[in-house]
Amino acid sequence: MNEQSKKWRRIYIELTDRCNMRCSFCPRSKAEGTGDDMPLPRFKALIDDIAANIPYSIVYLHYLGEPLLYSRLPEALAYCAERGLRAGLTTNGLLLQQCSAALAASTLDQINVSYQDGTETFMNERLPEVSAGAYLRSVSAGISEVREKGFKGTVKLKLMTTGPASYFSGSKYSNIETPEAFSLAVRGVFEFDGEVHDGRSGQAGCRG
Numbered sequence: 001m002n003e004q005s006k007k008w009r010r011i012y013i014e015l016t017d018r019c020n021m022r023c024s025f026c027p028r029s030k031a032e033g034t035g036d037d038m039p040l041p042r043f044k045a046l047i048d049d050i051a052a053n054i055p056y057s058i059v060y061l062h063y064l065g066e067p068l069l070y071s072r073l074p075e076a077l078a079y080c081a082e083r084g085l086r087a088g089l090t091t092n093g094l095l096l097q098q099c100s101a102a103l104a105a106s107t108l109d110q111i112n113v114s115y116q117d118g119t120e121t122f123m124n125e126r127l128p129e130v131s132a133g134a135y136l137r138s139v140s141a142g143i144s145e146v147r148e149k150g151f152k153g154t155v156k157l158k159l160m161t162t163g164p165a166s167y168f169s170g171s172k173y174s175n176i177e178t179p180e181a182f183s184l185a186v187r188g189v190f191e192f193d194g195e196v197h198d199g200r201s202g203q204a205g206c207r208g
C-alpha cells in the first residue's frame with residue numbers, strides 16, 4: 001500500500017492548546033503552549049483538505065488542549081457537518097453543560113468524556129477550585145443535557161486513574177469508586193467502554 005492509498009485511522013486537529021485543568025501527567029505540563037486557538041479559516045481549510053484528499057476513519061478535534069474551550073466551537077462543528085466529516089472529540093467534561101447546545105446540534109460521531117479519577121487529592125492538584133463532587137455532578141449533568149438536547153452520536157466515558165491499584169498493576173477497577181457512582185448518576189445515558197488509562201503510563205487523559 002503506498003502513501004496515497006493509505007487510510008489514516010485517526011487524524012487529530014488541535015483546536016486550542018488551552019485547558020481548564022492542570023493534570024500533572026499531561027504532556028501540556030511539560031510543553032510550552034501558545035495559549036492560542038486555531039483561526040477558524042485555517043480550521044476550515046484543513047477540513048476541506050481532509051474531506052477532498054485524505055482517506056481517514058475519524059478526525060478528532062482535540063490533541064493536548066480542551067476542545068470545548070475553543071472560541072469558535074459552534075462554527076467549527078457546523079462546518080464539519082457541512083462537509084460530512086466523520087468526527088469526534090475528547091473532553092474532560094467540565095464544559096459539557098455550557099456547550100451542550102452546540103454539541104447536540106453537531107453531527108459528531110462520538111464524544112469521549114475523559115473522567116479523570118475524581119478523588120479530592122487528585123482534584124486539588126489539577127483544579128483546586130472545583131471539588132471532586134462538583135466535577136462528578138457537572139460531568140453527569142453535562143452528559144444528560146447533551147443527550148436531552150438531541151445528540152445522536154455515541155457518548156463514551158473513559159476513566160483515567162492514578163491510584164496505586166489500578167488497571168496496570170493488575171487489579172482492574174479495584175480502587176475505582178467512580179464507575180459505580182457514574183452508573184447510578186447517568187445510567188443509560190452514556191456508554192462506559194471499560195477503558196481505563198493509568199496516568200503513570202504517560203498518556204494524555206484527553207486523547208481519544
Ligand code: SF4
Nearest residue numbers: 019021023026205206
Ligand atoms: S490531561 Fe486533559 S484535562 Fe488534563 S491538563 Fe491535559 S488536556 Fe487538560
